[in-house]
Amino acid sequence: MNSVPDGCRSDVFGELGRFRGELHRCLTGRADALFELTDALLCTDGPVKSLVGLSLAPEHRRGHGAMYDALNQGRIDVDRLQAAVVGLSLPRAGDGRLMLAVDVSAWLRPDAATSPDRLFCHVYGRGRHKDQFIPGWPYSFVAVLEPGRTSWTAILDAVRLGRGDDVAQVTAVQVRQVVQRLVTAGQWEPGDPDVLVVFDSGYDLARLAFLLADLPVEVLGRLRSDRVFRLPAPPRVVGTIGRPVKHGGEFHFADPGTWPDPGVVTLTDTSRYGRASATAWDRLHPRLTRRAAWLEYDGDLPVLEGTLIRLVVDHLPGDGDPKPLWLWSSRTNASPSQVDSLWQTFLRRFDLEHTFRFFKQTLGWTAPRLRDPHAADRWTWIVIAAYTQLRLARHLAQDLRRPWERPALEGRLTPARVRRGFRNLRAKTTRPAGAPKPTNAGPGRPPGSKNRRPATRHDVGKTTKRALSLEERKRHPG
Template sequence: MSFPVGVPGVEALGVLSRFRVEFYDCLYARADALFELTDAVLCADGPVRSLVELTLSAEHRRGHGAMYDAVNHGWLEPVRLRRLLASTPLPRAADGRIVLAVDVSNWLRPDAPTSPDLLFCHVYGRGRSADQMIPGWPYSFVAALETGRTSWTAVLDAVRLGPADDATAVTASQLRDVIARLLRAGQWKPGDQDILVVVDAGYDVTRLAYVLADMPVELVGRLRSDRVMLRDAGPRRSTPRGGQPRKHGGVLTFSKPDSWHIPDQATACDTTRYGTAEALAWDRMHPRLQARGPWLDHCGELPLIHGTLIRLKVEHLPGDRDPKPVWLWSSKTGMTSEDIDLRWQAFLRRF
């Protein structure tokens, strides 16, 4: 486990001891064998390539027969474990808010063609056009991010995606359940900063913001560079002649700088890994929704989902690679320059 900076060592050990006791209580069948198998996974040197190797570690005091019996006939109660994870101390950002990251990680199973509900999972290759599609199980993870130069995260939930699942719908339901557990555990109280959720371009961030509008969350997500955003329609310049008023104003096309109007915020700061980072932000930008895809069954007029559009440009990438601008959209409006920097820094922490 990982604990926030500044927690005394004795208190951290007490939290860890409590977690181990309550984790053991989550094991309803073959508890001892599963508990030692978990210790063996966490304490193994290097990656775990086979279950048999775990029986050779000092933490696993049983034979390989007991290990297979625990895997085949053991039972862990997931609902109780999720409540336990939500009640443990969580890392927080510099302003005290909780930052959650959502992503899909694939468990590749190319040698198990008879496994149920296999999907073709996208795997990046080392060269251009070297990507592959490999059979496996995709899992949607939700984790709380830590600050500082660390790769530790506090994983709070994992859900396997099925062949008929919509990733955005599953993510919205998953986030709602995770946030509800955090609220019940007292991790967020009225008056606290909204929980920040960062997602990548594979998610419909505006749809997530609309579905989770009743929760104390703010969505920040990356947009593709071929997208467009719109401003609000200004006041009518002439006497109306009937018909509905305009809903949309000027169009901001990401790939056409001539279409950009004056940004509401502009920031620049120096970073250790990327050089100078410059951010431009436009307030109250919204997408043009259409009655298709997730909005096909929407009743009534399609909503205007306002947010802040952020363009991030860094000086260089690690390895002297040529950087491309990153476009982000936040469901919060009326942000200051400090708020803008916090959003794109939180997005980079996601990686």
Template sequence: MISVHDPVVGKAFGWLRRFRKEFYACLTTRQDALFELADAVLCADGPVRSLAELSLVGEHRRGHGSSYGAVVDGRIDVERLRSALAGVPLPRAADGRLVLAVDITSWLRPEAHTSPQRILCHTYGRGKDQAIMIPGWPYSMVVALEPGRSSWTAPLDVVRLAPGVDAATVTAAQLRALIGRLTAAGQYKPGDPQILIVADAGYDGPRLAWLLRDLPVQILARMRADRVLRRATPPWIARVHGGRKPRHGGEFVFGDPATWGDPDVATTTQTRLYGTASALAWDRLHPRLTRRAAWTGSGELPIIAGTVIRLQVDRLPSGAIPKPVWLWWSGVHATDTTTPADLDRLWQTFLRRFDIEHTFRMLKQTLGWTSPKIRSPDAADRWTWLILAAYTQLRLARPLVADLRRPWEKPAEPDRLTPARVRRAFRHLRNNTACPAAAPKPTRPGPGRPPGRPNHQPTNRYDVHVVTSNQASKPKPKTKKSVNPRPRRTG
């Protein structure tokens, strides 16, 4: 039984009950089948392997045909569901700000030749520095991060990348719409600390900061170790120096310590997992942009200045040799007021970005996000939102469930339960929450295709899209691999 007299438990139970009602209202077509399908995902005994197996779960009172019919022919009011996800309680950092992480994960469909809009998705191979391109549907996901070490995040939005779109442009539009919903829901108010957006090296941090420059956000993104940035322009007097004033100062080469100079802020911290963590920060550094890729428009190229942070640790938990991590923060002229504690907060916040990998693993391996063999990308989007709504219910149920651990598992504190353990006890909580789905009506199966009559209308087959940006690059002629090292990146 749930003790509603406990204010914390009673408030959490109220949020879970309200979200389940709002989620049911977001289902516009085949809502009963879709709602019970989400409950079957939450109450299944083990990992979800297929839609047909979900029909065997007791909470799913319909046949296996209704599962596929709900995903293929059902409808979800996605905008209303987005607003519902933005309105639930969200985790915040120690200073009260929202920390959002963005990343792209793929639903791989290598043999789905009849599925349209597949793109070659980047995946990691078993060997070192080996990448494999596999056809699939890439999804851009935005989650809210928790302040400490945790396997939990709060998914807020997801967008499938269509063939030919620019990932940075889609992510910027996705974040812009999300911040608008967070403001409308009261999650962000004028005067609150700016929202911090954390991204990995796959995103161009300066460009993302430029696209979101009119919003109350800060960008913290990792940069490759071969980048070259520029310093601010030194004082220039035309009658003394002559000529036109330069737009860029001296080079700051990540791989050449001779070009670094003295850092503006330096700090050293003792950590349990990484030993001594040393962080150095240099202010007023910017990339030298050129008229290519995303900067081909008219007008003068902007100067996007920020703070560069170099993080070096003694060891890694895996035992590998640690390499320095380079971060770019959109805070301009921030080192005048930035303290070593603020610098530590930034790189520790970036380490929390990897919690999104736990969410991806939970969605795929346990909740069965990529398990169904769905042909249509629209049905894949519908199933994706169903999984995000189920995961949000697990997050809201954290204070309400008990730890049903296996005999070989270690006990966990009530506030340290993993998503898998919360899901294990969700079945006992479900009967006390809102279950608005109606009972199924008795029906009879259709006759199907008559025996001996083949299908004379084969399904169309689609090619895999190779180009994923707005501008298609020309095929390069095959040349012999050079023995020289990879040239540095000047932008």
């Protein structure tokens, strides 16, 4: 039994009931069908393999036709639902700081030739250099991380990336909107520590720090081990003629001969990785060039300084060979305790991978074969709403473990175990969906008739092109 005090238990039940009522109000079209679909997703035993299987759950009192109609023709007030999710109790670090993680997860649809807006999504293969690019719908998620080792996160937002989207620009807009909603909901107030936003490799950290510079945000992310950064510019000598120097010497990640003396060195004993050694250099920055994302920038390119951290551990879980981990933070003048907090927070970013795996393997986020990407967006928010209810009920559910499973520690139920007991909690909380009305089945297609309006087939990948390339700009500067 995952028990909580009676007073806290009533508060948790109240927050869960309020969210369920607000969720029903956010469903502005086919509300009852979508809400019962969410309950069926929460109460079905075992992993979700297909949508039609959810219609057989006792919590779903409508037919499978109403379920598909709700996904294809229903409406969700996403702005209101986002505000409802942000307004819930959110996990924080020991100092009260909010830690956000941003990452992309793909809904692969390689055989859906009639589905529009598919992109080539990067997928890691089994083995070295076995990566693939498979058509699908990539979604960018923003989640709040919890301190300590856990399989829980708090999903706040999800945006589907389009054909002509600039990933860094879309991510910056998404993070900006999430932070603004956090401020509006009172989750961040002036005087609180800056919100730490963690990214994995593949993101342009310097550009994201530049686009989010006006917000109370600190950017932290991983870098490739073959990067080259620049040291801070040396002091200008009196009497020097010419333009001031903007960059110092080169800092090759792979060449220790180019490394100056570090500003901070810390040693930490961990139970999972052995001794962790963190070495930090202050005010290191990438040298920007007027190409790609900075091609349209007017004026001198900025110098975006931050703290570069090199993390080395004794061993990895299993037989993995530990390699140095390079991190960059937009914070400057970081103290030793702040350096340790940064790399420890980055390790918590991998908790988001547990959420993605739970979405896909248990809740069946990528199981439906939906044609319309807008229907996929509705289903994505249904999955997020269901997962949010599991997070709210994590201290209320019983540990209905299988005979071969170990008992969970107090307060350490996984999302899958909380889902097993949600059917018992549902009977004690708000159920705003109305009863279905009796009706007759539609006529359907006449027997023997053929479909004379085949669906349109769509190409995969980006189709937008920059107006002028770099070479064309040089030939036609006007």
